[in-house]
Amino acid sequence: xxxxxxxxxxxxxxxxxxxxxxxxxxxxxxxxxxxxxxxxxxxxxxxxxxxxxxxxxxxxxxxxxxxxxxxxxxxxxxxxxxxxxxxxxxxxxxxxxxxxxxxxxxxxxxxxxxxxxxxxxxxxxxxxxxxxxxx
Amino acid sequence: xxxxxxxxxxxxxxxxxxxxxxxxxxxxxxxxxxxxxxxxxxxxxxxxxxxxxxxxxxxxxxxxxxxxxxxxxxxxxxxxxxxxxxxxxxxxxxxxxxxxxxxxxxxxxxxxxxxxxxxxxxxxxxxxxxxxxxxxxxxxxxxxxxxxxxxxxxxxxxxxxxxxxxxxxxxxxxxxxxxxxxxxxxxxxxxxxxxxxxxxxxxxxxxxxxxxxxxxxxxxxxxxxxxxxxxxxxxxxxxxxxxxxxxxxxxxxxxxxxxxxxxxxxxxxxxxxxxxxxxxxxxxxxxxxxxxxxxxxxxxxxxxxxxxxxxxxxxxxxxxxxxxxxxxxxxxxxxxxxxxxxxxxxxxxxxxxxxxxxxxxxxxxxxxxxxxxxxxxxxxxxxxxxxxxxxxxxxxxxxxxxxxxxxxxxxxxxxxxxxxxxxxxxxxxxxxxxxxxxxxxxxxxxxxxxxxxxxxxxxxxxxxxxxxxxxxxxxxxxxxxxxxxxxxxxxxxxxxxxxxxxxxxxxxxxxxxxxxxxxxxxxxxxxxxxxxxxx
Numbered sequence: 001x002x003x004x005x006x007x008x009x010x011x012x013x014x015x016x017x018x019x020x021x022x023x024x025x026x027x028x029x030x031x032x033x034x035x036x037x038x039x040x041x042x043x044x045x046x047x048x049x050x051x052x053x054x055x056x057x058x059x060x061x062x063x064x065x066x067x068x069x070x071x072x073x074x075x076x077x078x079x080x081x082x083x084x085x086x087x088x089x090x091x092x093x094x095x096x097x098x099x100x101x102x103x104x105x106x107x108x109x110x111x112x113x114x115x116x117x118x119x120x121x122x123x124x125x126x127x128x129x130x131x132x133x134x135x
Numbered sequence: 136x137x138x139x140x141x142x143x144x145x146x147x148x149x150x151x152x153x154x155x156x157x158x159x160x161x162x163x164x165x166x167x168x169x170x171x172x173x174x175x176x177x178x179x180x181x182x183x184x185x186x187x188x189x190x191x192x193x194x195x196x197x198x199x200x201x202x203x204x205x206x207x208x209x210x211x212x213x214x215x216x217x218x219x220x221x222x223x224x225x226x227x228x229x230x231x232x233x234x235x236x237x238x239x240x241x242x243x244x245x246x247x248x249x250x251x252x253x254x255x256x257x258x259x260x261x262x263x264x265x266x267x268x269x270x271x272x273x274x275x276x277x278x279x280x281x282x283x284x285x286x287x288x289x290x291x292x293x294x295x296x297x298x299x300x301x302x303x304x305x306x307x308x309x310x311x312x313x314x315x316x317x318x319x320x321x322x323x324x325x326x327x328x329x330x331x332x333x334x335x336x337x338x339x340x341x342x343x344x345x346x347x348x349x350x351x352x353x354x355x356x357x358x359x360x361x362x363x364x365x366x367x368x369x370x371x372x373x374x375x376x377x378x379x380x381x382x383x384x385x386x387x388x389x390x391x392x393x394x395x396x397x398x399x400x401x402x403x404x405x406x407x408x409x410x411x412x413x414x415x416x417x418x419x420x421x422x423x424x425x426x427x428x429x430x431x432x433x434x435x436x437x438x439x440x441x442x443x444x445x446x447x448x449x450x451x452x453x454x455x456x457x458x459x460x461x462x463x464x465x466x467x468x469x470x471x472x473x474x475x476x477x478x479x480x481x482x483x484x485x486x487x488x489x490x491x492x493x494x495x496x497x498x499x500x501x502x503x504x505x506x507x508x509x510x511x512x513x514x515x516x517x518x519x520x521x522x523x524x525x526x527x528x529x530x531x532x533x534x535x536x537x538x539x540x541x542x543x544x545x546x547x548x549x550x551x552x553x554x555x556x557x558x559x560x561x562x563x564x565x566x567x568x569x570x571x572x573x574x575x576x577x578x579x580x581x582x583x584x585x586x587x588x589x590x591x592x593x594x595x596x597x598x599x600x601x602x603x604x605x606x607x608x609x610x611x612x613x614x615x616x617x618x619x620x621x622x623x624x625x626x627x628x629x630x631x632x633x634x635x636x637x638x639x640x641x642x643x644x645x646x647x648x649x650x651x652x653x654x655x656x657x658x659x660x661x662x663x664x665x666x667x668x669x670x
Contacts (some may be wrong), residue, residue, distance in 0.1 A: 054327040105279045121298045
């Protein structure tokens with residue numbers, strides 16, 4: 001008998017793997033530039049989810065993890081700090097994800113600009129119409 | 136506390152370049168002069184070049200790696216830069232070539248309708264490259280690859296009203312962004328396995344597991360192999376290794392000529408550097424992926440390198456466009472670089488590995504300088520003839536004797552003719568393979584060089600020696616031909632000074648990438664960790 005959290009975790013990981021495959025398929029095989037960019041953002045989101053899952057640690061069985069924000073620092077009680085370090089999730093992947101999201105925004109914006117420019121020149125965003133170079 | 140000048144300089148290079156880049160549009164508005172952005176960018180690149188030269192002299196003379204932790208955080212906690220002789224050499228080379236490229240851009244200025252955006256991106260490209268080289272943090276490498284990447288995509292698309300430029304940038308950008316995202320996934324796996332992203336600590340942990348807990352290698356090795364494979368894609372993509380070379384021949388003809396010089400001469404080296412960092416410093420011969428997985432990865436790199444060298448040399452013969460021809464030559468030479476990089480398999484004597492890596496660094500220098508020279512001088516010819524087509528360029532070189540002489544010296548160096556740098560780097564590579572007992576790779580180097588001669592001869596013949604079929608336009612050189620001649624002299628010096636350079640580079644390889652060099656990389660990390668904690 002699996003618990004509810006295990007059930008959701010399994011769904012999450014399955015979705016992530018499916019998303020990864022779909023996104024890579026979309027980036028490489030969809031001819032439409034907008035769809036390529038959407039696939040790219042899905043890929044980025046999948047990577048970010050993956051980072052968060054790596055950072056999510058169930059330290060003690062049965063005790064839910066908590067956000068990595070230590071609010072009781074005024075009390076000066078080492079026990080609270082001990083409990084905190086034993087139950088909080090890892091904050092570093094969240095910092096990585098934050099950076100990755102910002103970078104992803106910049107890249108997506110740039111690619112959208114290129115797509116707009118391609119539309120202005122070719123009146124199409126389909127790679128099959130745009131293809132002039134030999135490769 | 137006492138200021139540690141070398142550390143501060145190391146930490147300051149990239150942020151300073153960013154400041155130069157982002158103050159540019161405001162200052163350009165204030166001064167309103169069309170030449171201003173170029174001069175500002177020249178100042179930025181000279182400052183970066185002087186700083187990187189200073190860093191190199193310090194690392195070279197003390198024999199100790201420089202570690203700078205940003206914000207005063209000790210290395211594994213904060214982001215840190217770590218400079219050893221290997222990345223110091225490549226950074227000095229990159230920074231000085233960027234100075235030359237910026238000077239050339241000033242000459243090329245009339246092609247730019249909005250020079251401030253061009254120069255921001257050029258400084259951004261330099262910041263990205265130096266950041267990739269100096270960083271000692273695998274995640275910071277990801278960020279810097281994106282900085283480098285966005286600048287490079289945008290520079291390729293600089294002539295934004297030309298359909299081909301947009302198409303080349305889209306191709307380059309979408310696959311590049313995908314590859315970088317996969318590198319991020321690889322990093323997450325590495326973090327999940329090792330709990331750190333600092334290169335020094337990763338190297339240390341990986342060696343500790345190899346020596347102390349061999350029972351863990353079976354499980355950790357597979358995960359590490361997966362992460363390394365994901366990571367290598369973006370590096371080989373940036374350095375246009377076959378089969379990831381498809382963007383390069385498209386991007387070059389459409390990009391402004393100085394950008395082609397930077398992409399072909401410098402950006403490809405960054406990928407090679409990052410792969411060397413991963414396969415030698417972090418996951419070296421004594422690491423969690425050694426020996427079988429590491430040999431497999433290096434063999435794959437070798438095969439792709441050989442295929443790239445071979446196909447690039449063949450494709451060069453079929454090209455009608457001068458810049459495309461040079462682009463395929465880059466594909467071919469990148470292949471050679473990866474063949475040299477793959478020498479460190481298990482069972483190869485360490486002296487041969489050192490020689491091979493020194494040959495790789497040497498080839499990075501000769502190829503980078505030669506290719507930058509060729510693109511810049513071909514820019515002069517293309518402007519004069521008004522076409523990139525080899526038939527249209529016939530005989531244009533006769534109008535510019537000094538430029539033609541430099542052009543020919545560049546080609547002869549890439550071809551591998553005796554007194555020039557290219558010959559000695561290939562010779563050293565051949566020697567390394569012979570020392571390692573790899574006969575077939577040694578012969579492959581010769582075969583690839585022989586095939587590529589045909590393509591080079593074709594380009595040289597039609598540009599310089601063929602009879603002109605039409606009258607070419609005379610363009611003003613404004614002294615740019617002296618700079619090109621200077622670069623040609625540099626190529627000759629790289630060849631003539633072979634005994635000293637090769638010794639120096641073997642020392643660089645020994646003190647950065649193998650044996651004691653890797654230990655120094657790890658110890659520098661530990662020293663910085665203690666120094667910053669104990670303050």
